[in-house]
Amino acid sequence: MRAKTDTIAAISTPAGVGGIAVVRISGSDALAIALRHLDVDTLEPRYATYCHFADLDDVVAVYFPRGYSGEPTVEISCHGSRYIQEAVMQALVAAGARMAEAGEFTLRAFMHGRLDLSQAEAVADLIDAATPAQHLLAVSQLRGSYAQELKSLRQQLLDLTSLLELELDFSQEDVEFADRSQLKGLLSTLNTELSRLIKSFVAGNALKKGVPVAIVGAPNVGKSTLLNALLGDDRAIVSDIPGTTRDTIEETLNIEGITFRLVDTAGLRHTDDQIERLGIERSQRAIEDAQIVITVIDATTCTGNIQPVEYSGKHSITVVNKSDLAAPGHSTGHQSLIYISALTGTGIETLKHALHDCVADSEAMIQTMPLVTNIRHHEALVRVQDSLQNVQDGLDSGTPTDLVSVDLRDALYNLGTITGDVANDEILSNIFSRFCIGK
Ligand SMILES: Nc1nc2c(ncn2[C@@H]2O[C@H](COP(=O)(O)OP(=O)(O)OP(=O)(O)O)[C@@H](O)[C@H]2O)c(=O)[nH]1
Ligand SMILES: [Mg+2]
Structure with missing residues (x-):
């Protein structure tokens, strides 16, 4: 991706007809290009000026000497007809602007140091956010607490590197210059922080993409029947024939601002039926992938004391279904069981609350500490930790300092890919091509 310096323009409002459309121009010639078509001599910085755009439209224009992109920017609000939008764009291109590529305004903001890469990605997340949780995650990442934490990690890594490289400078004299216990102390602090960030991805990713529930x-x-009841929709086929569901069925559901990905699975039993067996394998995978497992028990067929089913490392909820058919007095089982009737809807609200309770902690976590929500960041952090492990091993086994410092450089490099301190074309075009045009 070239770091371009020409002046770009794009319609920043969604494609189609609207009451108003906003056209944004960014680059050193932004003001001159806008003025070619506006019937005013100049635009006072940061003041809204009512004027005419050629003989096309009445518009409101605002000039920012250093706008969102970090460059001189003019924003023109015109009427949102397709004709006006296209004509304004054509006129701007004729005056010397180039049509902006997807995400190019934000790319420039990054290039001018207004945002680091993790914040630029948060801008895309903010635009995509459809639930309060997604919105909160994006906003907190954009505001920079996460960027701040990464910065401090980077500083600690740099401190480590300089301590070690100081030693390298004196390697001829064969002295162990750096205080090894200080090095190890720094390493272990770094490791603790990295582990927390890496672990937070499970919660962060679930809040962003939807919490997986089997x-x-x-x-x-x-x-x-339960899936349908939760969704309030006849999504899955229901019948009294055991083995109705052969494949997993996934649907999303919002509960109190959090997205859940509900996966209905094939019933678990021994079977000789090939297709059903494949379905059951998928059920098992759905359990592995899930963060919450709802085990459904049939009140009409179970006997004796019902015990909740626990899956280790997951939130486990056990529901006793068909309680509308169960004999009175049946519902005296274990406290943590939830009695429902998927058919009549009894207990469904209680179950929704229980689902929400499972993630309330992670939801609260967003407020207090940055969560990793981006798989790219997660992968980079894991690589940083691997490199640091090599550093640790190297120090423990007396590996020559120059080799240890190569691993440290790797750690720094990988951390830099998150913030953009190290940014190659591939990383940048991957990130910014996902943006919309005009952002
Ligand atoms: N009375 C009553 N019937 C129910 C209730 N929930 C489900 N049923 C009935 O139980 C039968 C099986 O329901 P399904 O939802 O297909 O069961 P399933 O667990 O998905 O079954 P498989 O896909 O075969 O594993 C159907 O006839 C449903 O109408 C309930 O709460 N009360
Ligand atoms: Mg089914």
């Missing part, structure tokens, strides 16, 4: 149990207990 609905599992024996055939015919009412899993698909």
Whole structure:
């Protein structure tokens, strides 16, 4: 991706007809190009000026000497007809502007140091956010607490590197210059912070993409009926024939601002049926991938004391379904069981609350500490930690300092890819091509 310096223009409002459309021009010639078509001599910085754009439209124009992109920027609000939007763009191009590429305003903001790369990515997340949780994650990343934490990690890495490289300078004299215990102390602090960030990805990613929930149990207990009841929609086929659901079915559901990805699965049982067996394998995978597992038990077929089913490392919820058919007095089982009737809707609200409670902690976490929500960052952080492990091993085994410092450089490089301190074309075009035009 070239770091371009020409003047660019784009319609920043969504494609199509609207009451108003906003056209944005950015670059050193932004003001001159805008003035070619406006019937005013100049635009006072940061004041809205009502004027005419050629003989096309009445517009409001604002000039920012250093706008969102970090460059001279003019924003023109015109009427949002397709004709006016296109004509304004054509006129600007004729006056010397180039049509902006996707994300190019934000790319320039990054190039001018207004945002680091993690914040630029948060801009895209902010535009995509559809739930309060997604919005909160994006806003906190954009405001920079995460960028700040990465910066401090980077500083610590740099401190480590300079301590070690100081030693290298004196390597001829064969002295161990750096205080090794100080090095190890720094390493372990770094490791603790990295581990926290890496671990936070599970919560962060779930809040962003939807918390994976598997609905599992024996055939015919009412899993698909439960999925439909939660969604309030006849999504999955329901029948009294055991083995109805053969493949996993996934749908999203919002509960109190958090997205859940509900996966209805094939009932778990021994079977000789090839296709059903494949379905059951998928059920097992859905359980592995899930953060929350809802085990459905059929009240009409179970006998004795019902025990909740626990999956280790996951939030486990056990629901006793068909409680509308169960004999009175049946609902005296374990406290943590939730009695429902997927058919009549009894207990569905309680179950939704229980689902929400499972992630309330992560939701609260967003407020207090940065969560990693981006797989690119997660991968880079894991690589940083791997390199630091090599550094640690190297120090422990007396590896020559110059080799240890290569691993440290790797760690610095990988951390830099998150913030953009190290940014190659591939990383940049990957990130910014996902933006919309005009942002
Ligand atoms: N009375 C009553 N019937 C229910 C309830 N939930 C499900 N059923 C019935 O139980 C039968 C099985 O329901 P499904 O939702 O297909 O069960 P499933 O667990 O998805 O079954 P498989 O896909 O075969 O594993 C259907 O006839 C449903 O109408 C309930 O709460 N009360
Ligand atoms: Mg089913």
